[in-house]
Amino acid sequence: MYGMILFCRLPNAMIDLPHKVKTEHFKEFIRNTGPYSFFITLTFNKKTTFERKCEYINTFIHYYNQIIFCHDYMDRKDRFMSGFAFFEHHASQEKVDSLHVHILIRTHQRFLNFDKVAHQGIFKRAALKVQNQKGLNAFSSSCIDHQMVWDEHGAIEYDTKNIWDGNLDLIKIIGKEGLSDNISPKSSYR
Numbered sequence: 001m002y003g004m005i006l007f008c009r010l011p012n013a014m015i016d017l018p019h020k021v022k023t024e025h026f027k028e029f030i031r032n033t034g035p036y037s038f039f040i041t042l043t044f045n046k047k048t049t050f051e052r053k054c055e056y057i058n059t060f061i062h063y064y065n066q067i068i069f070c071h072d073y074m075d076r077k078d079r080f081m082s083g084f085a086f087f088e089h090h091a092s093q094e095k096v097d098s099l100h101v102h103i104l105i106r107t108h109q110r111f112l113n114f115d116k117v118a119h120q121g122i123f124k125r126a127a128l129k130v131q132n133q134k135g136l137n138a139f140s141s142s143c144i145d146h147q148m149v150w151d152e153h154g155a156i157e158y159d160t161k162n163i164w165d166g167n168l169d170l171i172k173i174i175g176k177e178g179l180s181d182n183i184s185p186k187s188s189y190r
Contacts, residue, residue: 022165030084030104030156030171036149037107038119039159042127043090043100043143045136050087050099056130056138057085057101058178063126068110080176082106086159087170100143102159103174120146 042060044053061081069079083105089098114122123146130138149155163170173180 020165022168023160023163026163026168026171027156027160030160031153033084033106034152035107036083036104036152036155037111038103038105038123039147039149039155040103040105040123041100041143041145042103043140045138045140046132048132052132053087053099053101054172054179054181056132057103057172059130060127060139061174061178063129064123067122067126068108068114079110081108081174082176083174084159085172085174085179086163087172088162104149104155104159105174116148 042057044056048056065080068081083103086102086104087099088102090100111119124144127139127144128137128141132138160171
């Protein structure tokens with residue numbers, strides 16, 4: 001729901017701002033949307049289209065929500081993962097797709113029912129359930145990371161380190177139905 005507010009109001013207000021100013025406004029929006037509990041990294045197993053990557057992330061979010069919030073999470077108010085996804089290239093990855101995603105998950109009261117180890121297991125189980133068209137894992141099992149957010153400012157800065165006004169489309173808002181969109185970035189990050 002808050003994703004609609006961002007995409008309906010913020011871009012119109014930010015159209016003529018100088019380089020990097022839009023990014024700073026977006027980062028401020030992310031800071032104001034917190035607090036955040038978890039920082040997650042998923043790396044795709046095979047090269048595929050950006051739209052397919054978004055589909056995999058949405059499927060992961062669906063599985064995660066089912067485990068954390070129960071199978072009827074779509075019918076319940078405020079019982080779903082929310083936060084932001086940040087797509088980024090990783091230069092040192094040669095065997096797998098270099099475009100990976102960081103996910104910053106907003107704090108939810110339901111998370112108190114799980115300790116860190118249990119939550120890591122839930123996260124990994126949800127990620128490894130996602131399969132590509134050939135029935136193989138969509139995400140590289142050796143490149144799945146789950147961390148608690150201890151320094152919110154540092155996590156936001158890390159997630160946005162390669163973001164600037166020309167590639168803000170690499171940030172996707174996460175709501176009840178998954179990513180805010182699956183529109184390919186206009187930047188060279190395809």
